[in-house]
Amino acid sequence: MKKYNSILKYIFVVITALFITGCVHDDKYDEPNLEGYSCKSENYYSQNGYTKWTLEMLKGKPQNTSFADKAYIEGYVSSTDETGNIYKTIYIQDSPENPTQGLTVSVNMVSTYTRFPQGSKVYIDMQGLALTAYGGVVQLGMITPEGTRIPEKEVKNHIAKDCNIKANIVPKVMTIAQFADAGSNNLIGCLIQLNNVEFENRALCTTYAPNAVTVNKTIGEGGSLQNGVWKYAKTALVRNSGYASFANQVLPAGNGSFVGIFSKYNSDFQLYVNNTQDLKMNNFPRLDGITSNPCEFNQSVLTPKTVAEVKSLAVAGANWTEITGDFSLKAQVVANDETGNLYKYVYVEDATGGIRININKVDLFLDSRFRLGKDVNIKLKGMYIRNVNGELQLGGLFVSGGVTQFGQIEEMNMYKYFFDSNTVVRPVIPTERTISQLTNADVGRWIKLKDVQFINSDLGKMLTESNAVTNRTLEDCSGKTIILRTSNQANFGTKDNPVKPATVELEGGKGDAYAILSVFNGTYQLWITRLSNIDFDNTLRCDGTVYTPLPVIYNDPFAAGGFSSDWTTVNVAGPNQAWTTSNQGNGSNYYAVLTGVLNNVNEDWLISKSVSLAGKTKAILNFTTDVRYSGNALQVYATENYTGNPATTTWVQLPATLDTNTAAFGDWVSSGNVDLSAFLGKNVRIAFKYTSTASAASTWEIDDFKIKGQ
Structure with a gap:
């Protein structure tokens, strides 16, 4: 009987072990099939x-x-x-x-x-x-x-x-300085150990990685204090996966030993953590002088303040006010930069109001402290508050051209002020207002305006039509209006399927708007964080009419890549560098593109098929452009009698709005609604003419081509 009990106990232990392993191991991937595997010698x-x-x-x-x-x-x-x-x-x-x-x-x-x-x-x-x-x-x-x-x-x-x-793998002890030694590439794939290293202050109090996002964190060794800032002698990247089981753990804040896999990507040395137990980095003081764990938030030594009380600290008429008391603020993140319509700032709110906090860092939404709906603990001492064009904001000081100015809290100082509350995300509840009810006490709040619509003169337009910020106007049924501001840099889709505001036509219906309320010199303004914030599903407008958008007669988003037979490319002068399509930097979305080559004097045309405007009383053209590098502006033409040769065709140049930011890709600009009334009742072709010179050759990109009419 004892023997059988032992066997049953063994089976129970094995089953339990398998069950526990299956429960705790959370790679999100299936276990491999081990059938057919065998050991060898x-x-x-x-x-x-x-x-x-x-x-x-x-x-x-x-x-x-x-x-x-x-x-x-x-x-x-x-x-x-x-x-x-x-x-x-x-x-x-x-x-x-x-x-x-x-x-x-x-x-x-x-x-x-x-x-x-x-x-x-x-x-x-x-x-x-x-x-x-x-x-x-x-x-x-x-x-x-x-x-x-x-x-x-x-x-x-x-x-x-x-x-x-x-065998027991014994990490090879190295220094970051040795990574650059001849022969170090031979060790890629080895387990190594770095001693007396620490994560730089930009990484302090952050998690290893945001959920489902792979990020780099920097560790450093040696160094010295330079102009009040610690500069490490050598640094390396620690690459962490957002799918790792330890992704949401906070990085160790002290100094000590790091053990991980040595690797490289191009010229950047990288390290991969096998498990967090391999990191013994809890010693203080650190190299940079931090004497204790800066990520521990002790409310008992701080005086709590509300948002309203924080705003009251601002001294009227002062450029800015430094907060010198040991104060804290616990508030909910009600708007962040996830879609890029807010840039390098977040809004937090409590029962008494909301306030903007300026931080010199992009992708704040990936930081667990600034997740939408999360409470964040804030140490206020050392921050500054200022009235910026009528809106009280929190931030820091910086020096530019020898002049001290109010601006953003530097990324390297974020650990001093922001602490994860370790609370669950709560729904963000908007404050419901009418346009007439808005007051300065609402500035900084997430608000809801019921039954609003875009004014008649905005209908048919895109959300943005310039490189920067575009104003559109909302109105309620009493005729009160408010400005909606949208950045052209916003992306209301995803990285792989971007939705740029220049491609979003304003909805003609009526509905509820959700947005952050800001103010500029006495004028209230709204900022949305996603398109659903202005999803106006009620088709009836305030006057009882139904707005019907112009139907699309022809469109080509070049989504499949390559040109269909609807398009003709013509090289008139210079080496053949014809128009083509690409999706580089644009997720899975393709666009038309021509990249010029310096020293080439070129003229290249992209010509659409003939589109009938017979029987139409109104017609418009709309598309988006993106330009990079200096060179001639793209020219847009229309014709009713294409001869097959651009040189012998009579063209009418169209006054389309084009991208003018030659310093960067990605800021797609809407052409606006280009009037085609001169071609009503006719067949029309649209053409894009690219030219380059011996000294200037731009890259021009075109997307979301549409002709609308009724």
Whole structure:
């Protein structure tokens, strides 16, 4: 009976262990199929006629060609993907201690730690595999139509674990300064240890990574105080995945030892954390002089203030007011920069009001402290408050041209002021107002205006029509109006499927508007954070009419890539650098583009098909443009009698609004509604004429081409 109890107990323990492993392991990926995996020994390869290659020999072989050799390599697994920070990669090194060579093995397989845990000695059959390079790092994989990873079903045919040998991987002690030494690239893939390092102050009190987003954090060693700011002698990047099980943990704030996988991307040295237990970075003081953990928020030594009380600290008539008391503010984040319509600032609110906080950092919404609906604890001492054109704002001071000015809190100082409340996100409840009811006490609040609509003269327009900020006007049914301001830099879609405001036509119905209320020299203004904030579904306008947008007669967003037969490209002068399509920097969305070449004097045309405006009483053209680099402006023409030759065709130039920001890509500008009334009752073609000179050649991009009419 005792024997059976032991067996039952063993089965229970095994089942429990499997259950716990399945529950806590949260990679979001399926476990690999281990069927068919077997262990081997080195004798297997020697007895079966394999040639042994060292890692050094392997990395000297030609790249991008599959090996036909009956050869193998051996190494020790230095990584583990158990936490999900390392993805579809097995790192190995040539020795468990003091390695001289490391290797990146790319596999289309997750949870490799279950088959090849850290310290395992592994053998890799080279036949059919290949070396490739990614970001300047040599990696071993398999050339397939899907990419250069070893497919999961092939892993068991190429990688075997030693039946008996499992070693303890001892991190190789290095300094960041040694990363630049000749031969350091040989150690890519090895487990290394850095001593007396710390995360720079920009990373203090932040998490390893935002949810589902991979980010870099910087660690430094050595250094000195320069102009009051600590400058590290050497720095390196720690790359963290937002899918890692530890992603939402706060980075260690002290000094100490860091253990991770050594890697590189182009010229940037990178480190990957296997697990957070490998980081022993809790010593104080730090190199930069911080004497204790700055991420601990102690409310007992602070006097709580409300938003209204904070605003009352501003001294009337002063340029700004420094907050010198040991005060704190706990408030909810009611608007952030997730869509880019707010830039380098957030709004927080409590029961007494809302206020804008200026911070010199982009993508604040990725920081757990500034998630929409989250309460944030704020230490106010050292901040400044100022009346900016009628709106009280919190921020910092900076010096420009020798003049001290009010502005943003620097990223390196964020840890001094902002602390995660570790509370759950709460719904943001708007303050309901009519336009007539708005007062200065509402400035900074997230508000709801019921039953508003865009004024008649704005209908048919896009949300933005310039490089900067565009004003549109909302009205209620009593005729009261308020300005809606939208930045052309906003993106109301996603990174892969952007929705730029220059492509969004204003809705003609009526509904509720949700927005932050600001003020500029006595004029109230609204700022939305997403398109749903102005989703006016009631088709009846205040006067009882229904607005009907101009129907689209013809449109081409170039979504599929390449030009259809609807378009003709003509090279009139210069080397043939014809119009083409691309989706570079624009997610999955394609656009028409022509990139000029310096010293080429070119004239190139992109001409649409003929579109009938027969029977139409109104017609307009609308499209978006983006320009980069100095050069001639794009010219837009229309014709009713295209001859097949641009030179012999009679063209009418159209007064379209075009992008003028030659310093950057991405700020798509709406052309506005270009009047085509001169072509009513006729067939019309639209043409884009690109020219470049010997000294100036721009890149012009066109998208969202539409002709509307009724």
